[in-house]
Amino acid sequence: MRKILTVLLVTFLFASAIWALGLTGAIKNKVKALDEKVSERRTASNHAPIITSLTAATTTLYNSESTTLTCAAYDPDGDPLTYTWSPNVTSNGQQATFKAWGSYLPIVSVATCTVTDIYGISTNTNIKIMQDVLVSTVIFTSFFCNISEVKNITPLGAVNPEGGHIFPIDHIYVYFNDTSTAHDIYAPAAGTITYIQDESGEYGVSIKFTDSLKCTIGHMTKIEPGLTTGPVNAGQKLGANEPWLIGNTELYVTDYGSKTNFITPDRYSMNGETTRYCRSPLKYYNDPLSAQLYAKVNRVGEPKDGRVDYDISGKLIGNWFIEGKNINNSTASEQLAFIYDVFFSTVMDISSGNGFGMTGLYNVQSGAASFETVSQATGKVSYKLLSINSGDLGQQKGLMIVELIGENKVRVEVFAGSTESTADFTSNAKIYDR
Amino acid sequence: MRQKKKNSKFLKIITLLLSMLAVVPFSYAESQEFSIGVYYPGIGFKYNIAPKIGLEARVQSEDKITVLGARGYYYLGDKSNVTLFTGAGLHTITFKGDSSEGNGTALEGFIGGEYFIMDSLSLQMDMGMAIISLLDTDNSITESGGEFTYGIGMNWYFGGGMKK
Known part of the structure; x- marks a missing residue:
């Protein structure tokens, strides 16, 4: 009897190690195999929605x-x-x-x-x-300095290649009549001071008016004692500019409802945000203040506000980066702009970094192809780079040849010192896009 | 919806069968030929129609698999408290897997033994092979083949124990 039991138990234990427990256990194995077959069939014959x-x-x-x-x-x-x-x-x-x-x-x-x-x-x-976001409807009730002290206002769109500003500048500059006295700076509207910048005696104040509208006043040489971040009233004194230390003061307005025409706005993110969402500060004033301010603008021709965004897709006019670069990772030598002059709205300017051994702002020869007309169909175009300096005004300093090779891609080469009218591209040509 | 109806019908059959079998113990309790068994994973009702032959109705359920069927036992002999047996069974299956759903049949052959702990109570172990055929009704896909099985359970004999 014991032998029978032992044999049964041993056999049973052996069986339990490899066999299915109960008939349902065996059926489970078969169901699993059937599941796989059904899945395969469905995968093979089923179509995606x-x-x-x-x-x-x-x-x-x-x-x-x-x-x-x-x-x-x-x-x-x-x-x-x-x-x-x-x-x-x-x-x-x-x-x-x-x-x-x-x-x-x-x-x-x-x-x-x-x-x-x-x-x-x-x-x-x-x-x-x-x-x-819609353009802000906030009205500035106070200019940021005494209008009577203002000599002139340089609108948006100035360039300063030697100072690293190849692209049209996204803020206005104010110059004073009297450069020997300090000029008070005021908040243009009620808001909140969000930041006071102090760079070795050069101050800047940022004010937020709404979530989508802010301004920054820069080139201040004095900050009002006790001024701190927090609420600020329209016309409240912020500090002063002393022209003999910094020759002008500046005002940026960043309005997130503003629409600029840059071909790829994302190339103006982060550090370029003040450019991407730039709007002329003068647009936030009503008359009579508005009229008084526009009368001070140092620009012949329209628009008096100037502009920073000359880009037109498929045309030469506007800002260009060395291929693949953007405002944050490019140096001045990797930027190039074909624009209209900030002071004379019909004068064509080429603003160039040191990419070709020539840094500066240049006029082009009379009768040259307008930047906004040059397209891929135009082919190669030559521009004489003419000096804008009073000492050698109009003198040719070099030659630039350009050719649009894509909707927004251009081949450029500069021949520094050349007095020729045209040239052929060499291996020194560079490709820009935007 | 169709499957729900099928399940409902199936449940009715099971309930009817169990109801019928439930009265059997009272009728045959005195005959000592009737037993009720608890197996993994189900229950069975066995009646020995002859000294060496027993018939059993079984219901088993596990993981959305329900098995309803019958087993025939042939008792090979006994020694002391152990009774050896062999037999065959035929079962119907309804199932629902991860992807498949349907019904099928299982034909099994087995061999095993019962060890009587008491006159009315025995432990049962058996092992064997089952030929299983399944059909996924929605896709008409079948799966068939043999599977080795083993089972364990306990039997309670009414009327004082199985006649030997």
Whole structure:
């Protein structure tokens, strides 16, 4: 009896190690094998859902507006579909609601809809929703210095290649009549001082008026005692400029509702934000202050506000970077601009860094092709680089040849010291884009 | 929906069968030929129709697999408290896997033994081979083949123990 029991137990233990427990255990193995066969069949014969459209009631939102997104899709196999949306929308099956969160600057959000069949095969598509910002309606009630002391105002768009400003400058400069006395600087409107910069005696004050509008006043040589970050009143004294220390004072306005024409605005992110969202400070004044200020603008021709964004896609005019660079990772020698003069609105200027051994701002010869007319169809164009200095005004300092080789790609070469009218490209030519 | 109906029908059959079998113990309790067994993973009702032959109805369920069927036992002999047996069984299957769903059958042959702890209580062990055929009803895909099985359980004999 013991032998029988022992044999049974040993056999049983051996069996339990490799065999299925109970008939259901054996069936489980078969079900698993069948699962695999069914999955393979489905994978082989199933088709992914097809999204025919993903639309938005409106693709541009302001403040905290909402829009309804609708996804239309079908399954070629007729399978039931489920719709899932990216976390930034509130889903309701085929429809979803996208709500802007009132960003202070324009941003593009992407909403994604994923359509999945009952076998887990999915397809997705995106839609871009612009959360836009309107130009600020804030009115400046005080100029940032006494208008009566102002000699003139240089509007947006000045350049200073020798000082590293190749591209048109995104702030205005104010020059004073009396350069031997200090001139008080004031807050142009009520707001909040967010930053006081102190660089070895050169001060700057940043004021936020709304989430989307701020200004910075720079080139101050004195800061008002006790001035600190926090609320500030319109016309409140911030400090002073002493022209014998710094010859002018400057005012930036950054309005995130402002639209500039740069071909690739993202190339003006971070350090370029004041350029990307730059707007003439003079636009925030009403008459009579406005008229008094525009009367001080040192520019012949329109627009009196000047401009920084001359870019036109497919044309030579505007700003260029050495291929692949942007405002944050390029040096002055990797930037080039074909623009109109800040003081004479019909005079063509070429602003060049030291990329070709010639740093400076140059006029071009009379009758030269206007920058805004030069396209790929034009072919190679030659510009004589003429001095703008009073000592040798108009004297040719070199020759630049350019050729658009793409919608927004240009080949450029400069022959420093050349007095020729044209030349052929050599291996020294450089490629710029934007 | 179709599967729900199928399950509902199946449950009705099981309930009816169990109800019928549930009254058997009272009818045959005195005959000492009837036993109820608890096996992994299910229960069975066995009736010995002859000294060496027993018939059993079994219901088993595990992981969305339900097995309903019958087993026939042939008792090979006994020594002391151990009774050896062999037999065969035929079962119907309904199942739902991760991807598949359907029904099938299982035909099994087995050999094993019962060890009587008491006159009315025995431990049962058996092992064997089952030929299983499954059909995924939605896709008409089949899976068939043999599987080795082993089982354990306990039997309670009504009326004082199995006649030997």
